[in-house]
Amino acid sequence: MYRTHTCGELRIEHINNTVTLSGWVQKMRNLGGMTFVDLRDRYGLTQLAFNMETNAALCEQARKLGREFVVKVEGTVQERSSKNPKMPTGDIEIKVEILSILNKSVTPPFTIEDETDGGDELRMKYRYLDLRRNPVRKNIELRHRMAQEVRRYLDAQKFIEIETPVLIKSTPEGARDFIVPSRMNANQFYALPQSPQVFKQLLMVAGYDRYFQIVKCFRDEDLRADRQPEFTQIDCEMAFVEQNDILDTFEGLARHLFKNILNVTLEDKFPRMAYDQAMTLYGNDKPDLRFDMKFVDLTDLAKQKDFVVFNQAEYIGGICAEGCAGYSRKELDAMTQFVQKPQIGAKGLIYVKYNEDGSIKSSVDKFYTEEDLMAWVELFKAKPGDLLLILPGERNKTLPQLSELRLEMGERLGLRDRKKFVPLWVVDFPLLEWDEDSQRFHAMHHPFTSPKTEDVPLMETDPGKVRANAYDLVINGVEIGGGSIRIFDEDLQKKMFDLLGFTPEEAQDQFGFLMNAFKYGAPPHGGVAFGFDRWVAMFAGIDSIRDVIAFPKNNSGRDVMIDSPSPVAQAQLDELFLKMVQPK
C-alpha cells in the first residue's frame, strides 16, 4: 500500500497513529543532527522528521534525497516540539521508520513553489512541473468545480448533455476553419467545429428541447492572452422559448456559479441594455459597469465658437473623471499620449479642470469663455475637483477611443475592483454589419440569428438597420457569453443567406441539411454559448486564459511541450493526397 493518508490531512488528533504517506520531496532542511523533509502531494505538505540519534542510517538515507524525488514513508505521527502555525499540518510531523525512494528526479529547471523562479516559456515547456505548483493547481481545480456546478444546475433544469461530432464540414462564414484531410475521400476535408451551432439546432428539430455540452471549439485565427486556437464553450440550446426565457434561465446559471463557487450573491434581475445605448454611453458593446463615467455628448454645445477642431468634428464626447482636477501637466500629458497610441489613434485630448475653488482651467481657454466652459461642466454634472476629458472626431472612431480612455481612467481611479462583479445583458445587436473589404454584409452573430419581427421588412429596404434577437452576457467588461433566438423558418433562412451574398445553390450546398431539417417541423428555438475558459479566468481573478487550461498553446499556436504542430512523414502525405509547397 502506498498511502493511508494524503499529505494534507494529518492533524494533532492523529498523534501516535502509524501512517504511510507517498508524495514528492518539496524541500530538505538538513540541520546536521536532524533532517526535515517536506513531502508534497495534491492535498498539501507534511513534514517528515529524521533524527541522527535515533536512526543514523535512515537519516543518512534521507540526506541523499533531492527535490521532486517520489518517496513513500511509513512512520508515526508525532507532535512537533516547535509548531508552524502557517501550515495546516504544522502541529504534527512524521517520525519516519521506513523510507523508500519510488523514483528519483533530475533537478527541475525551475523551483516548484508558489512564487516560482521560472519564466513563462520554461514553465510552458515543462507544463507537467508547472501543474505541480499550488497556484496552477488551484486554477485547474477551480475549473473542475465550475464544470461540475454547470452540470448540476443544467441537469436540474432538465438539460441533457449530448456530444456532437468533431469532424464536421467547413463553412465559409465566420472564423477560419482548421481542416482535416480525409484519407478515404481523396481531396476532401473535414473541418473542426468553430462551435456545435448547427448540430444543436438539429437537436432542437429532433425534439431534445434542452441541450447542453461543455465542448471544445476550434478557430484558426491569431491569438491573444484571452484567445486559444482550441477553447471550451458551455454550449446550450432550448426549444419553445422566447428571448426572455433564455435570459432568465442563464441568469440562473450565472447566479448559481457565483453563489456556489465564489459565494457571491448577484442581483435578482440582471440589467439589460440595448446595443445602441451601450455604444452611445460607453462606446463599447461590452461595457464595464463596475463604475459609471458615462459619455456626455458635447457635440451641439461645443460647436458654438471659433474652434476649428471641434467645428469639423462629427462627434464631440467626453467623460467626467471625479476628483482629478488636480492632475499635473505631466499626468495630463500621459493621458494624451495614452489616447494617441497607435492602437487607440486619437489625435489629441482636450481637458477642462473644474477646480476645487470653482475656477476653470482648460486646454481650449483661447476659444471658450469661462461661461462657455461652465455650461459644459453643468452638462457633465461635474463637481468642483472634477476633470473633463474630451475627444472629438468621427463618431464611429471616437466612441471606441473614448471607451479606452474611460477604462484607463477607471483603472487609474481604482474603480475596476476584481472582487466586485456587475453583470449585464447587452441586447438588440444589429443583425448584420457591413464589411468594407468584401463589400457585403456579414452576420454579426451568425447566419442563423433571427431578426426582430418588427424589423423583418427592413431586410428589403435597409438591412444595416435590422436588429437581431441576439444578446451577450457581459460581466465587468468581459464578454462571458452570447447567443440568439434562431431562425426556424426555411424561407426566412433563405432570405438571410441571400442578404449574406450566398446564391441559392451555395446556400443549399453549405447549409442544405439545416434547411431540409426545417421542412420537417422545426420548433422555435434559441440558445447561448459561454466562453468557459474566460469565465474560469474571471473567477480565478486573472486575465490570461492560459493559466486555467492544463495544456495551453502559446502566442503562435504552438504547444512548446510536445512541440506541435510538426511535419509529418511523406508516406502520410501520400496517403492523404497532399503535396507540400514551400512558403514564400
Next chain:
RNA sequence: GGUCUGGUAGUUCAGUUGGUUAGAAUAUCGGCCUGUCACGCCGAGGGUCGCGAGUUCGAGUCUCGUCCAGACCGCCA
C-alpha cells in the same frame, strides 16, 4: 500581415559614453550545524551574452538581417 518590448550562469535579472578577468540573487554540489519550516554559516563549480553579418584598434553594449518569446492592432460570425 503590422507595431512595440524582450532574449546575458540551471533560473530570475543587473551590466555605465563601445574599453581590464561579464556580476548579483537563487538553484546545484561539497563541508559544518539537533527543532528547521525562505533554516543558518563556509566554500566550489557553472556563460557559444539567441543566431548570422557589419561598423570599429576593440562589440554583451552600435547597425542590419534572422530566429524565438510576450503584448497589442488587423483578424476572431
